[in-house]
Amino acid sequence: MFGPDPLNPHPMPGFPQVCFIKNKIQNPAIIVGDYTYYDDPDGAENFERNVLYHFPFIGDKLVIGKFCAIARGVRFIMNGANHPMSGFSTYPFYIFGGGWEAAAPEAGELPFKGDTLIGNDVWIGYDSLIMPGVKIGDGAIISSRSVVTRDVAAYTVVGGNPAQPIKQRFDADVVVQLLNIAWWNWPVQKISQHLKAITAGDIAALKQAALS
Structure with missing residues (x-):
């Protein structure tokens, strides 16, 4: 689920x-x-x-x-x-x-x-x-x-x-990246699979999750 x-x-x-x-x-x-x-x-x-x-x-x-x-x-x-x-x-x-x-x-x-x-x-x-x-x-x-x-x-x-x-x-460049990633628009299955990246503070990990 x-x-x-x-x-x-x-x-x-x-x-x-x-x-x-x-x-x-x-x-x-x-x-x-x-x-x-x-x-x-x-x-x-x-x-x-x-x-x-x-x-x-x-x-x-x-x-x-x-x-x-x-x-x-x-x-x-x-x-x-x-x-x-x-x-x-x-x-x-x-x-x-x-x-x-x-x-x-x-x-x-x-x-x-x-x-x-x-x-x-x-x-x-x-x-x-x-x-x-x-x-x-x-x-x-x-x-x-x-x-x-x-x-x-x-x-x-x-x-x-x-x-x-x-x-x-966060720094301005990180905010720009977060707004571009817009994880809240991902399918719920993808959100569920990448909760650690979403709730952590590692922008590189979140960007990698966005590409998966």
């Missing part, structure tokens, strides 16, 4: 707090790759409750790659949380009706920062908050309780509020 079944929501027997969340997503505007898991003893299968202000009329998406590890309490703020800031008041009068709908913003007036895109093999630590339109590169690490307000480069560790780069995980 080549690894756990990606279609099994709870792949660890007796440990339901870990869920391969692709199997539980109902919202078509949330796209999650194989083997990405959410760890939460309060109901990991209810991951969608952590995607906030995600209103269909806004049209934004949350896209999460493969093999991501998402800790308990991680939240994604989507574009529906934004209020117009060009006028004197940011209060959303128009949503309450009663004649106030006349103050509804025109199309394009609401702040929109685009889709939120999380790469592959990203580790997002406990209680982190990801803001609208952020793009997090492959292999990045988000430290616990970070507030991510801007894009995070591949294989970068960030932390704090707002999150700032702490360090690069």
Whole structure:
């Protein structure tokens, strides 16, 4: 057998707090790759409750790659949380009706920062908050309780509020090679055969595995 079944929501027997969340997503505007898991003893299968202000009329998406590890309490703020800031008041009068709908913003007036895109093999630590339109590169690490307000480069560790780069995980030339290898796109049989190379820090060994 080549690894756990990606279609099994709870792949660890007796440990339901870990869920391969692709199997539980109902919202078509949330796209999650194989083997990405959410760890939460309060109901990991209810991951969608952590995607906030995600209103269909806004049209934004949350896209999460493969093999991501998402800790308990991680939240994604989507574009529906934004209020117009060009006028004197940011209060959303128009949503309450009663004649106030006349103050509804025109199309394009609401702040929109685009889709939120999380790469592959990203580790997002406990209680982190990801803001609208952020793009997090492959292999990045988000430290616990970070507030991510801007894009995070591949294989970068960030932390704090707002999150700032702490360090690069590998030299720039190694990062380029890792992105070219993109082991997460290999067939699962190949991944299973080369786990030691994937989890070690030997780029030569991983390159050799990629060629096998």
